[in-house]
Amino acid sequence: MNITKDAAVTITYKVTSPQGKPLDAGDMAYLHGGYENIFPKVEAALDGQAVGYSTTLQLSVEDAFGPRDDSLVRTIPKSEFPPGVKVGGQLQGMANDGQPAVFNVVKIKGPTVHLDGNHPLAGQALTFSCKVTAVRAASAEEIAHQHVHGAHGHQH
Ligand SMILES: [Zn+2]
Incomplete structure (x- = not known):
């Protein structure tokens, strides 16, 4: 068909x-x-x-x-994470409009975790x-x- x-x-x-x-x-x-x-x-x-x-x-x-949304790029203190957070991991969060969003862990620098909720592409x-x-x-x-x-x- x-x-x-x-x-x-x-x-x-x-x-x-x-x-x-x-x-x-x-x-x-x-x-x-x-x-x-x-x-x-x-x-x-x-x-x-x-x-x-x-x-x-x-x-x-x-x-x-779509274009990247810089408001989905965030840093959060590592102390707020469950142990074992790794670069390349994902966690469920909330976008600014209150909708659930998946955030990728892109970098861990000292006590700070860098998150990006944009699609990798x-x-x-x-x-x-x-x-x-x-x-x-x-x-x-x-x-x-x-x-x-x-x-x-x-x-x-
Ligand atoms: Zn179905």
């Missing part, structure tokens, strides 16, 4: 910087049709396509993870290459949940 609204689409993808530096790669399954499972520009390119279709897209910062333009490997109609449950279940999809 072709990719239309409420199709469960599996892709193999590769993300690089515009200069070709590898940043991410893998397989993912997403629910097609404006559910914000994937970048809108990628969804628009895949609309109407079928298994075997491949494309490479240039995503601007706005098309990708925020502020970067990206090159997104993908190939469609499977397309099927989503189940009613998947549509209700607004994501795909099973291999490469959402695990409950």
